[in-house]
Amino acid sequence: MAFEITPMKEDEIGVWNKVYWEAFALVEDNLSSLLYPGGFTECTQAFMRNNTRDSLSDPSFSYIFVRDSGTKEILAVACWYFQTEDMSMQEVSDKEEKARKERAEQEPIPGINFGVIAGFREAQAKSKREILAGKRHALLKVLATLPAAQRKGAGAAGLVWGLQRADELGMPAYLEASGMGRPLYVKHGFSEVSTIGQLEMRI
Numbered sequence: 318m319a320f321e322i323t324p325m326k327e328d329e330i331g332v333w334n335k336v337y338w339e340a341f342a343l344v345e346d347n348l349s350s351l352l353y354p355g356g357f358t359e360c361t362q363a364f365m366r367n368n369t370r371d372s373l374s375d376p377s378f379s380y381i382f383v384r385d386s387g388t389k390e391i392l393a394v395a396c397w398y399f400q401t402e403d404m405s406m407q408e409v410s411d412k413e414e415k416a417r418k419e420r421a422e423q424e425p426i427p428g429i430n431f432g433v434i435a436g437f438r439e440a441q442a443k444s445k446r447e448i449l450a451g452k453r454h455a456l457l458k459v460l461a462t463l464p465a466a467q468r469k470g471a472g473a474a475g476l477v478w479g480l481q482r483a484d485e486l487g488m489p490a491y492l493e494a495s496g497m498g499r500p501l502y503v504k505h506g507f508s509e510v511s512t513i514g515q516l517e518m519r520i
C-alpha cells in the first residue's frame with residue numbers, strides 16, 4: 318500500500334482526535350482511559366480540541382494524517398514537535414513551570430482526571446529534562462493507526478516522515494513508546510534510554 322502525508326487543517330482537529338481515540342481505545346490498560354475515564358464524551362472532545370487548537374498556533378508542532386494515496390482514506394495520525402534551538406536549563410524549567418501553572422488553573426471537567434494528567438506530564442517533563450537537557454530535538458508526541466488499518470505500514474509512514482525532517486534539521490529524535498509502539502520504533506533504530514515508571518497519581 319502507498320501512503321501520502323497531509324497536514325491537519327484546523328477544521329480537521331475533530332477527525333484527528335477521533336482517530337487518536339479509536340487507536341488507543343483497543344489497547345489494554347491504555348493511557349487514555351486513565352486520563353479520560355469518562356470516555357470520548359462531548360466534554361472530553363471539546364477539551365482535546367481546545368488543546369490541539371492552542372498548539373496549532375505554534376509552528377514547532379506538526380499534526381499530520383497518513384492516508385491511502387489511492388483512496389485518500391485516513392489510516393493514521395501523528396503529531397511531531399520540532400525544537401530547532403537549544404534551550405538553557407533555566408528556559409526548560411520556566412517552560413515546565415508555566416505548564417504547571419496552566420494545569421493548576423484548569424477548571425475541573427467531568428470525565429477527565431487532571432490528577433493523572435498532571436502526574437503524567439510531570440513524569441514526561443522529568444525524563445525529557447534528564448535525557449535531552451534542553452538540546453534541540455524532534456519529538457514524536459503521538460502516533461496512532463486506526464485498528465482496521467494496523468500492520469500495513471501506516472504507522473511507519475508517520476514515523477519516517479518526522480525522522481526525515483529530523484535528519485534534514487540534523488537533530489536527534491525522541492519519543493515515549495507504548496508497549497504496542499515499541500517494536501516499530503526499535504525497527505527504525507530507536508534504543509531505550511529510560512523507563513517512565515509508575516505514574517504519580519493525584520486526585
Ligand SMILES: CC(C)(COP(=O)(O)OP(=O)(O)OC[C@H]1O[C@@H](n2cnc3c(N)ncnc32)[C@H](O)[C@@H]1OP(=O)(O)O)[C@@H](O)C(=O)NCCC(=O)NCCS
Pocket residue numbers: 340341344393459460461462463466467468469470471472473474493494495496497498499500501502504
Ligand atoms: C503502534 C502503532 C501506531 C503501529 O501502527 P501500524 O500502522 O500498525 O504500524 P506498521 O504497520 O507501520 O508496523 C510496522 C512494524 O511495527 C511492528 N508492529 C506494529 N504493530 C505491532 C504489533 N501489534 N505487535 C508487534 N509488532 C508490531 C512490526 O515490526 C511491524 O512490522 P511488520 O508488520 O512488518 O512486522 C499502532 O499499533 C497503534 O496505533 N497502536 C495504538 C496506539 C499506540 O500505542 N501508539 C504508539 C504510541 S507511542
